[in-house]
Amino acid sequence: MWCSTVECILLLTLSLLATPLAADAQPAGKVWRIGFISVAYARIEDVFFQQLRELGYVEGHNLVVERRYSEGRAERFAEFAAELVRLHPNMIIVTTTPAVHAVKNATKTIPIVQPNSLDPVGAGLVASLARPGGNFTGTTQQAPDTAAKRLQLLVQAIPHVSRVAVVWNAANPGNAGSWREVQDAARVLGIKLQSREVRGPSDFDRIFAAMARERPDALLFIGDRLTLPHGERIVHFTTEKRIPSMFDRPYLVTAGGLMSYGADEEEQWRRAAVIADKIFKGAKPADLPMEQPTKFRFVVNLKTAKALGLTIPQSLLVRADEIIQ
Numbered sequence: 001m002w003c004s005t006v007e008c009i010l011l012l013t014l015s016l017l018a019t020p021l022a023a024d025a026q027p028a029g030k031v032w033r034i035g036f037i038s039v040a041y042a043r044i045e046d047v048f049f050q051q052l053r054e055l056g057y058v059e060g061h062n063l064v065v066e067r068r069y070s071e072g073r074a075e076r077f078a079e080f081a082a083e084l085v086r087l088h089p090n091m092i093i094v095t096t097t098p099a100v101h102a103v104k105n106a107t108k109t110i111p112i113v114q115p116n117s118l119d120p121v122g123a124g125l126v127a128s129l130a131r132p133g134g135n136f137t138g139t140t141q142q143a144p145d146t147a148a149k150r151l152q153l154l155v156q157a158i159p160h161v162s163r164v165a166v167v168w169n170a171a172n173p174g175n176a177g178s179w180r181e182v183q184d185a186a187r188v189l190g191i192k193l194q195s196r197e198v199r200g201p202s203d204f205d206r207i208f209a210a211m212a213r214e215r216p217d218a219l220l221f222i223g224d225r226l227t228l229p230h231g232e233r234i235v236h237f238t239t240e241k242r243i244p245s246m247f248d249r250p251y252l253v254t255a256g257g258l259m260s261y262g263a264d265e266e267e268q269w270r271r272a273a274v275i276a277d278k279i280f281k282g283a284k285p286a287d288l289p290m291e292q293p294t295k296f297r298f299v300v301n302l303k304t305a306k307a308l309g310l311t312i313p314q315s316l317l318v319r320a321d322e323i324i325q
Helices: 005-018 044-054 076-086 097-106 146-157 173-189 201-213 228-240 250-254 265-280 302-307
Strands: 032-038 063-069 091-094 112-117 136-140 163-169 192-198 218-221 245-247 259-263 296-301 322-324
Touching: 032 076, 032 097, 044 265, 063 076, 076 091, 076 097, 091 097, 091 265, 097 112, 097 173, 112 265, 136 265, 146 173, 146 218, 146 245, 146 259, 146 296, 163 173, 173 192, 192 201, 201 228, 218 228, 228 245, 228 250, 250 259, 250 296, 250 322, 259 265, 296 302, 302 322
Parallel strands: 032 063, 032 091, 091 112, 112 136, 163 192, 163 218, 218 245, 245 259, 296 322
Antiparallel strands: 259 296
16 A cells, blocks of 8 residues: 555554554463462562563463462462462462472472572572572572671670570571571670571460560561561560561561661562563573572661660661661
8 A cells, every 4th residue: 555655654653652562572462371379468579560560461461370378378388389280370480488399399390480589509499599400590689698797787786785586487498598697697796596486377476475585685587478477566576575676678677677688679579570571481490590689778767776775876877778767
């Protein structure tokens, strides 16, 4: 069909505007299916799906997500893994190390991606961060001495501290490395640790009673999919008992905790979505290195410090990425 120069330009412009920006991300008409396993819904997972949307994968349009939440019952991970494998998804996303083990036991072929893995090498999930092997990859919090750094910052903020309670999920093998780091740092700093282990939701009342009875000078929190849903409850406990606290997520400092230090979790989840996109486009998990954090955040709540009667040294405040007044 003949058209004038102006008409042809107009038609070409309209056709370009009608083409989705992410059209090259997936074949026309393709519907992608993801299995998603976690302990409980957490707001951070929205970051992952928003990034996928920006990459052209829109739930309800060309993306179907089968979500499964264990609500603290780790024994359900094997059940969820078997159920999702039968659905033949293109990928399974997991948010906790025990779930990764369950899915890896159920399939050797379906790609598995974990955002913000705690210690994939120590947990036996990958041969190395650079060359994962198998069908599993993702992003990891694993960076040298991050957990030890939290204890060091706590001691610098509160010089008189001598006994620190550590709240952590001992049933999650991904936490073993962080616990060893904290132990090693405590020996160097001359700190006595009180291990407050949890293995299920019913254990929190027990550790609260123990901490109320044996009152520590401070509390250090190791977050995972079991402990994080109880994070604000722990903040409330430390506020009520006037116990200085160190967390690994900034939102718990916003909620009233004293300090936090750790990888930028949102960035880790966004990067995990980029990895998922690469796999959708044909990359193999075995060939995609586990991405380590490049951004860390140190947050201090001066309002909480004042309520606890603490003066945070200026030398520490100048290193903070955010100060809550």
